[in-house]
Amino acid sequence: MKVRKLAYSLGAEVTDLDLREPQSDAIINEIREAWLEHLVLCFPRQDLSPDELVAFTARFGKLDDDRAGSLWNLPDHPKVNIIANKPVEIGAKTIVPVIADKWHTDLSFALRPSSATWLNAKQLPPIGGDTMFASMYAAYDALSPSMQGFIGGLEGMHDVSMSPDWGRYTPEIQARRRGTHPPVVHPVVRTHPESGRKGIFAGGFLRKLIGFTEQESRPIIDLLNTHATDYPFVYRHKWSKDDLLMWDNRCTMHNAVQDYDRTQLRLLHRATLLAEKSGRYYEAENASSAPASMS
């Protein structure tokens, strides 16, 4: 296989592979090393069936099999989700649209966030519909030691209801999503378990910082998200049909830019690898910060 860098901080193209075929352990290891080094990999011209996508991606670990509560999975392939900008009918099932036009890390609102996500482009608008990725290593490294020290002591509450799609969900879907994913707490700076490097863990699901009010938290969160997605840390992927992308959610954020004709269908197949359990469920704060009783 050949690996070619696509951008300064992250992103590489991997060619000379046919992922419909079974791959040797040596090739899987090479892909894994390229993924850890470049954070986002694009394998062009990989028109994978759902079975082929699962066969390839399961070589890297345990796949998510429907924790989202059946909203997006193919009825006969629970590990393959449909990511489409419009409702898609598959048999008796209507797949709910996903519009992720906000910087985020997949499943940051879960106790087991995602380590890897794969997307295989099946149908694209004639122009636009790019996905942007940002390196949280590069963003962390560029901070001053003072800021690194400050955020190194912070924890944040991630909440599924911060999803850019939230207002488009029915009350039933909202209740289901809240039930599946109560708010969780993760550190704002995390050490990648494989590379040992530190990265910012913020993004669009981060609602508040622990020990701070939401009002106090907002400018700090906005500062982090704005800094973390500055141009030098970003790779913008222009999709071609049959591209397979693989990225590391433990050290990146991404944003599906809505710069295309929304009447056109944009449809991708997704598989998700689960990271180790981390963080904890959020418990209501403020017992100690409530105003003292006058009695």
Ligand SMILES: [Fe+2]
């Ligand atoms: Fe995403």
